[in-house]
Amino acid sequence: MFQLPSEHLSRCSIVGTKTGDYSVKSGYYVAIGAEGDGPEAEGDFKWTNHVWKLDCAPKVKLFVWKVLKGAVPVGERLLERHIDIDPRCKRCGSNESITHLLFHCQFAQRVWHLAPLATAPDFRGMIDLMADWPALSNLKALPPTGIASGNLVPWIFWNIWKARNRFVFEGVSASPEDTLSSAIRLAREWSISGKPEKTEGKKHRLIEVPVLSGTTRIQTDAAWCSARKIAGIGGIIHLPPRNREIQLKMEFIASPLMAEGLALREVMLRCQDLELHNLRFESDSSLLVNCLNQVVSIAEMHSVVADIIELSRRFASVAFVWIPRERNVEADMLAKRALNVAEPLLVGNAVIAPN
Numbered sequence: 001m002f003q004l005p006s007e008h009l010s011r012c013s014i015v016g017t018k019t020g021d022y023s024v025k026s027g028y029y030v031a032i033g034a035e036g037d038g039p040e041a042e043g044d045f046k047w048t049n050h051v052w053k054l055d056c057a058p059k060v061k062l063f064v065w066k067v068l069k070g071a072v073p074v075g076e077r078l079l080e081r082h083i084d085i086d087p088r089c090k091r092c093g094s095n096e097s098i099t100h101l102l103f104h105c106q107f108a109q110r111v112w113h114l115a116p117l118a119t120a121p122d123f124r125g126m127i128d129l130m131a132d133w134p135a136l137s138n139l140k141a142l143p144p145t146g147i148a149s150g151n152l153v154p155w156i157f158w159n160i161w162k163a164r165n166r167f168v169f170e171g172v173s174a175s176p177e178d179t180l181s182s183a184i185r186l187a188r189e190w191s192i193s194g195k196p197e198k199t200e201g202k203k204h205r206l207i208e209v210p211v212l213s214g215t216t217r218i219q220t221d222a223a224w225c226s227a228r229k230i231a232g233i234g235g236i237i238h239l240p241p242r243n244r245e246i247q248l249k250m251e252f253i254a255s256p257l258m259a260e261g262l263a264l265r266e267v268m269l270r271c272q273d274l275e276l277h278n279l280r281f282e283s284d285s286s287l288l289v290n291c292l293n294q295v296v297s298i299a300e301m302h303s304v305v306a307d308i309i310e311l312s313r314r315f316a317s318v319a320f321v322w323i324p325r326e327r328n329v330e331a332d333m334l335a336k337r338a339l340n341v342a343e344p345l346l347v348g349n350a351v352i353a354p355n
């Protein structure tokens with residue numbers, strides 16, 4: 001059991017090597033040694049400032065504290081404690097250390113790559129958590145995330161950990177996109193209301209917008225093959241009694257998020273051909289919907305988002321709405337089937353599809 005440092009934090013003393021010089025190594029040893037009786041400042045590391053004063057939920061601060069104390073039960077840590085488990089990362093098979101989980105695993109790398117931070121962190125080398133944390137925790141989130149105080153990084157830690165646990169214990173594999181999206185949403189809610197704890201339990205936080213009469217409902221989805229960088233896109237334009245189905249395969253697609261964006265753009269072009277006026281696009285990619293509604297800005301999505309926004313001006317009204325995955329199964333099926341089509345119909349961003 002790890003105890004939360006409490007009132008003893010008010011005592012302040014400077015610790016370091018015998019010579020009085022601070023070194024990261026001494027800071028680390030002191031941190032471990034300070035488990036139940038720690039001083040406020042350990043070398044340059046000030047727990048109060050660097051952890052407890054973060055502008056995020058208490059449970060997230062506690063998690064950051066555990067990360068820095070080496071107290072998160074990742075595979076490597078459990079093995080050290082002689083717990084008989086497979087210490088490997090369930091996603092990639094590497095040794096699951098805390099730095100692997102949070103920074104070096106491909107999954108984490110993808111989350112950081114997408115993260116709308118003012119300075120892109122580079123985690124390819126060794127990470128010294130205690131030394132790097134003050135700068136890392138200070139990275140500002142870019143507008144228009146709406147995260148005023150800039151404390152997105154702790155929420156990213158927390159959401160990578162939650163996604164890992166869901167994957168390990170429930171077999172549910174969230175995408176890096178969804179994981180980041182969830183971190184941004186929680187950070188934003190915290191930043192706005194300061195009390196999102198009670199809302200987090202609710203499964204879906206994007207507000208359900210009712211379908212207005214005279215509006216055409218359109219669902220899109222994409223399936224993506226990481227090995228071959230190809231995507232299948234699927235779309236349904238609800239025009240009873242005859243719904244239109246769109247199913248295409250695209251090559252040279254860099255990410256599943258890009259595939260989702262291109263799916264929506266392609267289906268939007270079809271809506272133009274059909275001379276529809278009031279459109280409601282439904283997607284189960286909360287990150288895409290957030291990009292289109294300009295809640296977040298993701299560098300790799302700039303051009304496709306700009307295309308879609310430009311296209312939307314040609315219609316009387318366009319809404320982008322998030323729906324849960326289970327309500328998007330038809331478009332999902334079309335997308336998956338499209339992946340298996342022998343001949344590509346689209347190449348990269350260039351539309352060469354037949355009607």
Ligand SMILES: [Zn+2]
Nearest residue numbers: 089091092105
């Ligand atoms: Zn891994």
